[in-house]
Every structure is written in structure tokens, then in C-alpha cells.
Amino acid sequence: xxxxxxxxxxxxxxxxxxxxxxxxxxxxxxxxxxxxxxxxxxxxxxxxxxxxxxxxxxxxxxxxxxxxxxxxxxxxxxxxxxxxxxxxxxxxxxxxxxxxxxxxxxxxxxxxxxxxxxxxxxxxxxxxxxxxxxxxxxxxxxxxxxxxxxxxxxxxxxxxxxxxxxxxxxxxxxxxxxxxxxxxxxxxxxxxxxxxxxxxxxxxxxxxxxxxxxxxxxxxxxxxxxxxxxxxxxxxxxxxxxxxxxxxxxxxx
Amino acid sequence: xxxxxxxxxxxxxxxxxxxxxxxxxxxxxxxxxxxxxxxxxxxxxxxxxxxxxxxxxxxxxxxxxxxxxxxxxxxxxxxxxxxxxxxxxxxxxxxxxxxxxxxxxxxxxxxxxxxxxxxxxxxxxxxxxxxxxxxxxxxxxxxxxxxxxxxxxxxxxxxxxxxxxxxxxxxxxxxxxxxxxxxxxxxxxxxxxxxxxxxxxxxxxxxxxxxxxxxxxxxxxx
Amino acid sequence: xxxxxxxxxxxxxxxxxxxxxxxxxxxxxxxxxxxxxxxxxxxxxxxxxxxxxxxxxxxxxxx
Numbered sequence: 339x340x341x342x343x344x345x346x347x348x349x350x351x352x353x354x355x356x357x358x359x360x361x362x363x364x365x366x367x368x369x370x371x372x373x374x375x376x377x378x379x380x381x382x383x384x385x386x387x388x389x390x391x392x393x394x395x396x397x398x399x400x401x402x403x404x405x406x407x408x409x410x411x412x413x414x415x416x417x418x419x420x421x422x423x424x425x426x427x428x429x430x431x432x433x434x435x436x437x438x439x440x441x442x443x444x445x446x447x448x449x450x451x452x453x454x455x456x457x458x459x460x461x462x463x464x465x466x467x468x469x470x471x472x473x474x475x476x477x478x479x480x481x482x483x484x485x486x487x488x489x490x491x492x493x494x495x496x497x498x499x500x501x502x503x504x505x506x507x508x509x510x511x512x513x514x515x516x517x518x519x520x521x522x523x524x525x526x527x528x529x530x531x532x533x534x535x536x537x538x539x540x541x542x543x544x545x546x547x548x549x550x551x552x553x554x555x556x557x558x559x560x561x562x563x564x565x566x567x568x569x570x571x572x573x574x575x576x577x578x579x580x581x582x583x584x585x586x587x588x589x590x591x
Numbered sequence: 592x593x594x595x596x597x598x599x600x601x602x603x604x605x606x607x608x609x610x611x612x613x614x615x616x617x618x619x620x621x622x623x624x625x626x627x628x629x630x631x632x633x634x635x636x637x638x639x640x641x642x643x644x645x646x647x648x649x650x651x652x653x654x655x656x657x658x659x660x661x662x663x664x665x666x667x668x669x670x671x672x673x674x675x676x677x678x679x680x681x682x683x684x685x686x687x688x689x690x691x692x693x694x695x696x697x698x699x700x701x702x703x704x705x706x707x708x709x710x711x712x713x714x715x716x717x718x719x720x721x722x723x724x725x726x727x728x729x730x731x732x733x734x735x736x737x738x739x740x741x742x743x744x745x746x747x748x749x750x751x752x753x754x755x756x757x758x759x760x761x762x763x764x765x766x767x768x769x770x771x772x773x774x775x776x777x778x779x780x781x782x783x784x785x786x787x788x789x790x791x792x793x794x795x796x797x798x799x800x801x802x803x804x805x806x807x808x809x810x811x812x813x
Numbered sequence: 814x815x816x817x818x819x820x821x822x823x824x825x826x827x828x829x830x831x832x833x834x835x836x837x838x839x840x841x842x843x844x845x846x847x848x849x850x851x852x853x854x855x856x857x858x859x860x861x862x863x864x865x866x867x868x869x870x871x872x873x874x875x876x
Contacts, residue, residue, distance in 0.1 A: 461823050
């Protein structure tokens with residue numbers, strides 16, 4: 339038995355949609371509230387209680403909403419690829435429901451990261467777009483999210499669509515480091531001298547607190563939203579079963 | 592090996608028999624070059640400087656258009672099902688198919704590309720590097736495009752969707768391919784991007800056929 | 814207060830970035846809750862129709 343047996347037990351429990359549905363509501367509400375509270379604290383802290391940065395001035399405060407969104411989006415794509423691999427290998431239904439649930443969250447977060455980055459760029463570099471490696475790869479990430487969702491819609495058979503999406507996610511995550519490397523090489527060739535992002539080796543400790551709190555808040559809030567979306571998918575996928583009919587009759591939302 | 596040769600011969604023959612289909616990507620390439628020149632005021636100094644990069648973008652699109660439907664006819668007449676059932680291992684048969692596709696849609700661009708660069712007013716410097724980068728890069732594009740073609744086969748859509756799925760993955764090929772030919776046109780060394788293109792081709796050659804095979808299996812199973 | 818809003822001339826950028834982020838979070842957070850309500854409503858209606866059909870097709874229950 340030991341730890342491996344315990345993990346296996348947990349894996350099989352987590353693979354049961356019904357079990358997940360029954361036990362997840364408390365987590366969902368808790369993560370929603372905890373995440374929202376952290377984001378509120380971190381944002382107020384970052385907006386009002388931190389000195390402006392020496393070179394960028396007040397607009398450096400955008401950091402506290404920009405970095406968590408991009409970081410969350412990248413984490414979500416990797417999580418989707420892991421779930422895709424699990425789905426392809428073990429045909430675990432929950433893995434596909436998870437992909438369906440979090441792909442829109444990842445797409446919104448990538449878009450938010452790009453938008454806040456562009457707004458940040460306007461006062462700092464005088465333009466909303468520079469050919470920087472990180473900006474390019476974030477845009478590519480947005481397109482990858484879009485591809486996952488477009489492919490699922492295009493395949494008429496849902497089961498086949500689920501497997502195709504899982505495969506595309508795995509192929510995507512293999513390609514991401516290569517894309518990253520190539521755009522970094524591209525950016526070193528084409529980036530004008532005046533713009534030096536990515537050369538900020540140390541970030542002052544005063545900024546780490548609101549940034550960390552906001553990042554944790556984003557992750558928790560997104561986890562709550564992911565559980566909520568997963569619950570919708572479970573209910574939808576299992577809508578023909580007796581336990582769902584029972585639950586719906588129960589009148590508890 | 593004989594599986595590879597047989598599949599290659601069959602696809603080449605089929606491709607050459609439907610001449611219009613085979614020529615479409617190339618005609619597209621010529622048309623796009625013409626429109627690019629018309630849209631930017633003909634061969635000026637500025638366009639000439641950009642010509643190698645522009646050629647690379649057009650070659651990428653032409654290549655993708657040639658690949659996106661490569662499994663459609665086989666899926667419609669049932670040949671694909673037979674292939675998946677009987678080709679053991681699948682790898683050489685897929686390589687044969689892809690090689691035939693590349694020879695028809697990709698290889699002519701090696702000749703057309705440098706010519707188009709001259710038409711757009713590019714310098715004659717580095718045309719050899721442009722051709723070499725296309726030689727290394729377009730097979731990698733064919734391999735990547737085949738993933739999109741396989742994922743969208745049997746969906747009744749394909750086309751633009753296959754392109755949207757796969758174009759993000761072609762970023763490295765474009766970056767190093769265009770980088771090499773732009774560097775050579777400017778008189779700089781293109782060794783590093785060319786080496787990277789070779790590495791990308793090797794990686795695509797080993798990885799992509801497995802993804803294509805898996806995607807075809809998914810499409811045929813359901 | 815006005816100082817906080819103006820942000821040394823960068824107020825437009827800072828506040829629009831925070832506003833957009835808030836919008837994104839609201840979309841992400843509210844979407845699943847709204848679709849849950851819609852789904853439950855649809856399932857309830859389906860249940861009711863099924864129950865009514867069953868009652869209607871039961872023998873000796875014609876009015």
C-alpha cells in the first residue's frame with residue numbers, strides 16, 4: 339500500500355465525476371472567496387501602498403495584474419497538455435472535462451495579459467506592441483488556446499473531438515519551448531536598443547508582496563472558476579444518469 | 592522500405608494525374624508574389640530589401656495550402672482506413688506520402704522562390720542561401736502541416752481550420768528560414784539559422800509522423 | 814484621492830489595465846456560475862416533461 343497505493347486510490351476517486359461533483363462545492367466557494375479577497379488586498383496594496391518605480395513611474399503598478407494573468411495562462415496550457423496526455427493514455431473522462439473547463443479561462447487570461455501588457459507599453463515604450471520574445475510567445479499562446487477550442491467545435495463526434503484536442507494540446511506543449519527559443523533569437527536580432535525588457539534581474543522586495551498576493555489570488559480564483567466550470571461539464575455529460583436527475587430534483591444549486 | 596517506395600509512387604502518380612490540384616499551391620505562390628508587388632508599388636528598394644522574408648512567408652502559405660487536404664481524398668474513398676489497417680509499421684508509409692506531397696507542392700518553390708525574389712527587386716546576393724533554406728525548411732512545414740491535415744480529416748471542414756491549428760507551430764521554421772535568407776541577402780553569415788533549420792527538420796521528421804499517425808487513428812476510429 | 818486617480822499622469826493606463834483585468838476576472842468567474850444556472854433550469858424542465866409524459870401514457874389516466 340503505502341504512498342503509491344494512496345495516490346492510486348485518490349486518482350481513481352478523482353476520476354469519478356460523481357464523486358468529484360459531490361465533494362467539490364465547498365472547495366469551489368472557498369477558492370472563489372479566498373482568491374477574490376487576495377486579489378482585492380494585493381491590488382489595493384499595489385495601487386496605493388507601494389512607491390512608484392524609479393524609471394517607469396506610476397505605470398509600473400500594472401505589473402501586479404499583468405504578470406499573474408500571463409503566468410496563470412501559461413500554467414493552464416501546461417495543465418491542459420498534462421490532462422491531454424492522461425486522456426490519451428488512460429481515456430480518463432475527467433481529464434477531457436477538465437480541458438473543456440479550463441481552456442476558456444486560459445484564453446481570457448492570455449487576452450488579459452496581452453491587453454495589460456499593451457497598455458503598459460504605451461507610456462513605457464511609447465507603443466503598445468514591440469517585437470519582444472515574451473510578447474510574441476504570449477500571442478502564440480492565445481492562438482494555441484483558440485486552436486484547441488476551434489478544433490473541438492469542428493469535429494462532429496464529441497468523443498473523437500476530445501481525443502483530437504488532447505493530441506493537439508500535447509503537440510503544442512512540445513512545440514512551445516522551440517517557439518520560445520526561435521522568437522528569442524528573432525528578438526535579439528530585431529529589438530531596438532532603447533527597449534530592454536527582460537533585463538530586470540532583481541525586483542525590489544516592496545513589489546514582491548503585492549505581486550505574490552495577487553498571483554496567489556489569481557491562481558485560487560481561477561481554481562474556483564475551474565471547479566465551477568468542471569461541475570457544469572460533469573452535470574452536462576452525466577445528464578442522462580439517475581444521480582443527476584436525483585440531484586436536480588433536490589433543488590439545491 | 593518497399594512500403595515507403597510504394598506509397599511514394601502511388602501518391603506521386605495520383606498527384607500528377609490531377610494536375611490542376613497539384614499546380615494550385617504553385618499558382619497561388621505566383622499570384623501572391625504578383626499581388627504583393629502590385630500592393631506595394633512594384634519593385635522598389637524597400638521591397639527588394641524585404642524580398643527574401645516576403646518569399647518565405649508566401650512559400651509557407653503555399654506549402655500549407657498544398658498540405659491541408661492531403662488526407663481528404665484517401666479518407667473519402669476508404670484508402671485511409673486500409674492504410675491504417677494494413678501498413679505495419681505506419682511510419683514509412685506516411686513518410687512516403689509526405690515525400691510525394693512535398694515533391695509536388697514544396698519542391699517547385701525552391702526554383703520559383705529565388706525567381707520571385709528577383710521579380711520583387713531583391714538583390715542576387717544570397718539567392719543560393721534562400722533556396723537552401725527553402726530546401727531545409729519546406730519539408731519541415733509539410734510535416735507540421737500534415738498534423739493539421741490529419742486532425743481535421745473527417746471533420747467536413749479542414750481548410751482554414753487546419754491552417755489555424757498548425758501555423759503557430761511553423762513560427763520557428765519561418766523565423767530561422769527567413770532569418771537565414773535575410774542574413775545572406777545582407778551579406779552576413781547564415782550558418783547558425785541554417786543549422787537550426789536542419790535541426791528543426793530532423794526533429795519534425797522524427798516527431799511529426801507519430802502525431803500524424805495518432806491523429807489519423809483518432810479520425811478513423813470514431 | 815485625485816492624486817490616486819491621476820497617478821502622476823499615468824492614471825489612464827493604470828486604471829484601464831486594472832479595469833480590464835477586473836473585467837476578465839468577472840467573465841472567468843461568472844461564466845461557469847451562469848451556465849450552471851441555465852443547465853439546471855434546462856434539466857429541471859426536461860425532468861418535468863418526462864414526468865408529465867409518463868403520467869399521460871400511464872393506462873387509465875385519460876381525462
